[in-house]
Amino acid sequence: MSQASHQQEFSNNSNVDSENALLKVSGVGFDYDNASILDDVSLSVGRGEFVALVGPSGCGKSTLLNLISGVLEVREGSINTNGLVGRAERLGNVSYMQQKDLLLPWRTVAENSRLGLELNGVNTAESNERVEKLAELFDIADVLDHMPWQLSGGMRQRVALLRAVLPDNPVLLLDEPFGALDAITRRSLQQWLLNVLATADKAVVLVTHDVDEAILLADRILVMAPNPGRIVADIEVNVEAITNSTDISTSPEVIQIRTGILDLLSRQEVVR
Numbered sequence: 001m002s003q004a005s006h007q008q009e010f011s012n013n014s015n016v017d018s019e020n021a022l023l024k025v026s027g028v029g030f031d032y033d034n035a036s037i038l039d040d041v042s043l044s045v046g047r048g049e050f051v052a053l054v055g056p057s058g059c060g061k062s063t064l065l066n067l068i069s070g071v072l073e074v075r076e077g078s079i080n081t082n083g084l085v086g087r088a089e090r091l092g093n094v095s096y097m098q099q100k101d102l103l104l105p106w107r108t109v110a111e112n113s114r115l116g117l118e119l120n121g122v123n124t125a126e127s128n129e130r131v132e133k134l135a136e137l138f139d140i141a142d143v144l145d146h147m148p149w150q151l152s153g154g155m156r157q158r159v160a161l162l163r164a165v166l167p168d169n170p171v172l173l174l175d176e177p178f179g180a181l182d183a184i185t186r187r188s189l190q191q192w193l194l195n196v197l198a199t200a201d202k203a204v205v206l207v208t209h210d211v212d213e214a215i216l217l218a219d220r221i222l223v224m225a226p227n228p229g230r231i232v233a234d235i236e237v238n239v240e241a242i243t244n245s246t247d248i249s250t251s252p253e254v255i256q257i258r259t260g261i262l263d264l265l266s267r268q269e270v271v272r
Contacts, residue, residue: 021046022170022203023068024028028077029228030063036146036228037063041077042148043222043231045203046173052206052218056265060229061207069094092119095169095202099176101160103148109159110135116167130166137196138162142272154185161193165200172197174206178213190216215254223264231265250252 014124030038038060045051053061058217066072067078070091073099084090095116103112113135114127122130137220138158148156164172177193178186190213195202208214214221223233238258 016046020251022082023205024078024080025064026078026080027066028064028065028067028079030072031075031076032059036144038067039228039230041229042232045205047170048201050204050206050213050217050219051223052198052208052221054208054211054214054221054261054265055224056226059226060139061224062175063229065096065175065205065207068171069173071096072167093131093169094171094173095167096173097160097164097177098173099179101141101148101156101203102145103159105148108144108145109140109148109151110188111141112148113166114145114164116163117190131162134162134166149197151184154189155179157181157189158192161196165196170202172200172202172204174204176207176209179209186213193217210246211258211265213253215257221257221261223261233261234265235261 017021023043023045025041028038028041029036041064043051043062053064055061063072067074068081068090070089070093071262073087079090080088081094084093104115107115108130110128111251113131114122114124117127117130118124131144132141132209135144138161140158140162143151145154148159151159161177178189181189194217194244205216206214218237221235221237222231223235225232235257
């Protein structure tokens with residue numbers, strides 16, 4: 001999160017273009033079964049920037065991540081991830097972590113962690129070396145030979161994130177990565193994620209239903225509306241550095257941001 005003093009900005013134009021943007025989504029639309037799911041969605045995410053997407057269920061947040069990653073093809077508009085514009089180019093070159101850890105039960109932690117590298121053609125020796133190099137940072141060095149069923153939910157999410165980060169793709173997508181965890185574990189992993197990504201120099205996009213999580217993690221929060229899915233506000237969030245011992249939930253700045261976002265979301269629910 002940005003170290004500058006708090007500022008807040010509400011805007012109807014979410015296309016904050018930047019010369020250094022690693023992700024550019026321009027006028028994207030997507031239909032499914034003759035229904036418009038997304039329409040004229042534009043955004044950009046710069047190098048080292050963390051952007052959160054919040055919005056009512058069914059507004060197309062996860063669909064947008066699937067389009068960015070190349071899992072789905074856009075109806076109109078374009079997506080550029082560090083120069084890769086075609087769906088086939090982006091597929092496999094954008095890191096994507098979903099809510100379920102999707103660890104392969106027959107593979108050890110080390111083997112699961114190196115899966116993305118293997119798919120990119122990196123040999124086993126180099127893959128293992130890169131896993132071991134980051135395992136300490138991800139606090140899983142002591143469980144590399146464990147099986148997924150031996151791990152807690154929080155540890156499994158650490159492994160899943162390491163698997164996503166290891167290929168060193170410039171764009172990282174996170175779809176409710178901590179949504180299935182209890183509140184204490186979730187808060188601990190949120191702070192840990194900030195520390196891990198502090199020097200990662202990636203463009204990060206997080207989908208979350210948790211407004212407080214978005215405020216804690218993101219530099220900008222994009223609020224989406226449904227029918228069809230679109231971005232209705234771009235909120236800049238610059239809060240002083242947060243430590244594990246600091247409770248920001250009752251600070252006037254955070255209350256103001258939270259109230260504004262919840263008001264926007266409640267209005268979107270009404271117009272559905």
